[in-house]
Each structure stands twice: as C-alpha cells, then as structure tokens.
Amino acid sequence: MTYQETLDYLFNKLPMFTRIGAAAFKKDLTNTIALCEALGNPHKQFKTIHVAGTNGKGSTSHMLAAVLQSAGYKTGLYTSPHLHDFRERIKVNGQMCEEAFVVDFTKRIIPFIETIEPSFFEITVAMAFDYFAQQQVDIAVIEVGLGGRLDSTNIITPELSVITNIGYDHMHMLGNTLALIAGEKVGIIKPNIPVVIGEYLPETKPVFIQKATLEHAPIVFAQDKRYVADFKNEHHQLAIDLAEHGSDIRHSYILDLPGIYQCKNLLTVIEAIHQLRLQGWQLDEAIVKKALYQVKKLTGLYGRWQLVHEHPSIIYDVAHNEDGIRQLTEQLELSTYQHLHIVMGMVKDKDISKVLQLMPKHASYYFSKAPIPRALEDVTLQQMAAEFGLTGKPYSTVNNALQAAVNASDKQDLIVVCGSIFIVAEATIDAIKF
Incomplete structure (x- = not known):
C-alpha cells in the first residue's frame, strides 16, 4: 500500500470518533492491551508522562515535550486529533513519524485489525507506542484522547500523571456533572505515581483526593503552589510572572503561545517540571524558559490563539x-x-x-x-x-x-x-x- 492508500484504509475501515462520535468509543481497554501484546508491549520500553483534562491538555503536553527535548532527552509526543497531517499525532523531538513507518505498521497490524476490529484511536495509540519504542525515546508525553479511565492511552504506568482541569464536555459519554466527569479523568491516577492537578473546583477536589488516597498516589494542586502575579500580552507573545504562595520568589516566563488561558496551563507545567526534578530529571531553569519561548517551533503546536x-x-x-x-x-x-x-x-x-x-x-x-x-x-x-x-x-x-x-x-x-x-x-x- 502507498501512504495515501494506508490512510484511506485507516480512516475508512476503522470506527473513528471524529467521524461517527460515541459509537467509535470502546468501553474497555481489551483491544489496546491485545494490540500492544501482539507488538511486544512497546509502551513498557520507555518512560511516560500522562496528561488528561477537559481543556489545556494539548498545550500542556506540548509545553512539557518542548522542555524535555530542550533538556536533551529524546522525547516522544502523542496527541489527538490532528489538524492537517495524520502524523502530527506521533512526534519525536518535534518531528512527525515517517510515512514509511505508518505504512509498515499498518501492514503488520492488519491481521489483528481483521480479527479484533479495533477503533481508529486504538490503532493510533498502539502505533505511537510502537514508534516510540523503535525510536528508543527517553520519555514520551502521552495526551489522553477522551476521559481517562477507559481511554486507550490508559495502559501506561507513567512517571507522572497530570490532570489540567475538569469542565463540561462529552457529557453524553463521561457524565453530566463535574464530579462524574472528574471520576472518569482520575482514572489515569496510578498506584504510588505522583499526580499534578492544574485546577480544581469545590465539586472536583474531593474526587481527586479520594482517588489519589485510594491509589496511595502523592497529589499536588498546582494552583495552591503558585499564582499568576502579572501577565502581559503583546507582540503575539505572553509574558507571565509566577509567584510562589507564601514567598517573595518570582519567576518570569515568555511564551510564544499568546492566549491568556496559557497562564493556567503554565502553572500546571511548572509544577509538573518541579515534580520531575524531584524524580531526578535534569531540567535547568534557563532551559525551561528557553523552551517555553519557542513551543510552536519545537513541537509544531498550532490553533491556540x-x-x-x-x-x-x-x-x-x-x-x-x-x-x-x-x-x-x-x-x-x-x-x-x-x-x-x-x-x-x-x-x-x-x-x-x-x-x-x-x-x-x-x-x-x-x-x-x-x-x-x-x-x-x-x-x-x-x-x-x-x-x-x-x-x-x-x-x-x-x-x-x-x-x-x-x-x-x-x-x-x-x-x-x-x-x-x-x-x-x-x-x-x-x-x-x-
């Protein structure tokens, strides 16, 4: 098959959420587990960060990837959906996977597609994991597709879990209250794995705490650690001063993502970086600032103001x-x-x-x-x-x-x-x- 024939096969053969909606959403992880077992469990061959949330998870994932690759780590990034090119979903150090890989992977996996009838998303998740293992990445930032608990990405055991926020979206699938939606998102919290919560509300905080307690997972609320002391939006950039609660310490950042909603995402990213440093990841502050200044260039993030x-x-x-x-x-x-x-x-x-x-x-x-x-x-x-x-x-x-x-x-x-x-x-x- 050519690359275009491969895409036609993937888009037309497999149930695809962007086309048909909830009917493409599988209610368990059985297919993803089976696919990855057939591939030799590639997701167990590299470290990961798992990012969920209603809004901001894409920007947060790209910012974290920009920082990690700037610090010298070979960094995978899996996000969805794509804007223009299917391969935007699967990147290493900001570069999309090769067309030849997509063709080869699909040829290898067709027998399993015919047998277990996976969804488009299940296949793309397995494809990303296979690519990151082949590329021998040091770490991959994995963005949840929908929800968390039953999302295909949720077979990983990450170094760190991140939940940006909880809002009303996909209520027909995740629940019609913030507490119910949060109940699905917290499904990514794993035993003993730290979790950073970007924003919480009175309805969602107890859900986060209950799940983290159940899993013995250290939990940190980013908005309780730092706040936005000042911001300025000019020259298509966003200058942000972050201050630590109970301290005079301030740090200034300039983002090439000018939307003011990135202030909230930055609080989440900086706390996630702090947690990674505690685990031994070498993320120098000067490198962090330089990376955040060129997220679009480093990772190819578009469509955010x-x-x-x-x-x-x-x-x-x-x-x-x-x-x-x-x-x-x-x-x-x-x-x-x-x-x-x-x-x-x-x-x-x-x-x-x-x-x-x-x-x-x-x-x-x-x-x-x-x-x-x-x-x-x-x-x-x-x-x-x-x-x-x-x-x-x-x-x-x-x-x-x-x-x-x-x-x-x-x-x-x-x-x-x-x-x-x-x-x-x-x-x-x-x-x-x-």
Whole structure:
C-alpha cells in the first residue's frame, strides 16, 4: 500500500470518533492491551508522562515535550486529533513519524485489525507506542484522547500523571456533572505515581483526593503552589510572572503561545517540571524558559490563539466547549479591534446552547461546517445562534465563510475562526484573496 492508500484504509475501515462520535468509543481497554501484546508491549520500553483534562491538555503536553527535548532527552509526543497531517499525532523531538513507518505498521497490524476490529484511536495509540519504542525515546508525553479511565492511552504506568482541569464536555459519554466527569479523568491516577492537578473546583477536589488516597498516589494542586502575579500580552507573545504562595520568589516566563488561558496551563507545567526534578530529571531553569519561548517551533503546536494574518487580524483557535469558549471571550475582551467577525462551526454532540450563550453579540457571524458526519449543519447553527441574538449567514465551506469575513472586513478588524478543531483544520489562509 502507498501512504495515501494506508490512510484511506485507516480512516475508512476503522470506527473513528471524529467521524461517527460515541459509537467509535470502546468501553474497555481489551483491544489496546491485545494490540500492544501482539507488538511486544512497546509502551513498557520507555518512560511516560500522562496528561488528561477537559481543556489545556494539548498545550500542556506540548509545553512539557518542548522542555524535555530542550533538556536533551529524546522525547516522544502523542496527541489527538490532528489538524492537517495524520502524523502530527506521533512526534519525536518535534518531528512527525515517517510515512514509511505508518505504512509498515499498518501492514503488520492488519491481521489483528481483521480479527479484533479495533477503533481508529486504538490503532493510533498502539502505533505511537510502537514508534516510540523503535525510536528508543527517553520519555514520551502521552495526551489522553477522551476521559481517562477507559481511554486507550490508559495502559501506561507513567512517571507522572497530570490532570489540567475538569469542565463540561462529552457529557453524553463521561457524565453530566463535574464530579462524574472528574471520576472518569482520575482514572489515569496510578498506584504510588505522583499526580499534578492544574485546577480544581469545590465539586472536583474531593474526587481527586479520594482517588489519589485510594491509589496511595502523592497529589499536588498546582494552583495552591503558585499564582499568576502579572501577565502581559503583546507582540503575539505572553509574558507571565509566577509567584510562589507564601514567598517573595518570582519567576518570569515568555511564551510564544499568546492566549491568556496559557497562564493556567503554565502553572500546571511548572509544577509538573518541579515534580520531575524531584524524580531526578535534569531540567535547568534557563532551559525551561528557553523552551517555553519557542513551543510552536519545537513541537509544531498550532490553533491556540494563532495569528495567521494581519490587517485584518485573523486568529485560529480550537476552542470548542463551554470552558474553552469562555476563555476565548476573555481573550476577546483584552483585544483591540474595530469590528469583530467570527467564523464558526460546531459538532452535533457538544452542548451548543451553552457555547452560543457565551458568544459576543456585537460580532458578525459566518456559520459553516466541517466535512465530517458529526458536523452540525451551518443553517441549523445559524438558526440556533439567532435565538441568542447572534446574527450571520450560513456558508457551505469554511473557506467560503472565511472569504466572506475577509471581504466584509476593514484592516483594523479582527476575524476569529473557532468552534471546532475541524473548522480550524479546514481554514486555508493561502486560499483566501485579500
């Protein structure tokens, strides 16, 4: 098979969550365990960090990977979903795995695919573990796909577990209360393995403590260790001063990820780094600061308040649930523009009303849909948005919507593309005429 034929096979043969939603989600780890056993249990051949959470787990994973590889460790990074290239999911020191590896792995695993009928995600997890073992990485940062307890990545025993936060997302699968959702996320906490919690709420803190106590896992709440003393967003960078509670000690960091929500992620990352240092990982502070200054360059992280064009300013952001959109609107309140244009689309299984009620009413909207079965129809989204005082037109493709926004914009305007990672993935700035 060629690389493209291999991708066609993987995308079309296997149940894929991005296409069909909950039907692709397997309720246990049996398939992943069987696949990895057939491959010689590659996940046991390298050290790992496991990162879960409703929002921020992607940014947190990339920041940790940037720091580790900058410190001289050969670092794997597994994340999902991808924006443009399937191989974005599996990287070593910021470089995507080779097309030839994807082809070879798929050929080797086809007999097992035919026998046990795994999901797309189960195969990609096994593929990542196999690649990291082949590459003999020192450590791999593994981002949870969905939830935690039943996620395919949860067969690893990491050096450190990280849970960024708990918010409302995938409620039809994880539960409709924060405590229930937290109950799924804490499934990654392992016996005697330290866990860093980025943010907690009154409803979620007892869930974290109960699970950590049960597993005899040392637990640290990042927000109780440090706080953001000051931050400044300028020149498409984010300067943050962190202070330690009960101390005059401050540390300054400059991130190339300018979204102000990265302040919360940085608190989590810095505490995770502290925990790794306690285990003997050599992570010099100067190297940490240098790495965080170039996360995008080192790891290829995109779609987080990403400026892709100026005059008018065009921002891509993968915010897609209630908490993510709330953070996006906070960012908009700090932004300067003449008029705001929002290109958005969503998938059907999100709490769409909760998102729409948060969106700014003064903006002009351009509703669209990604070319996946889960996508909400653009006309339906337009009608739902109208109930919340949001006005705009539907467009058959994301680029048509973006072009319309550009055509209606002055140079001092701001255009934001958001609502779904699949919407951001479809936006092609090179196809737009200015």
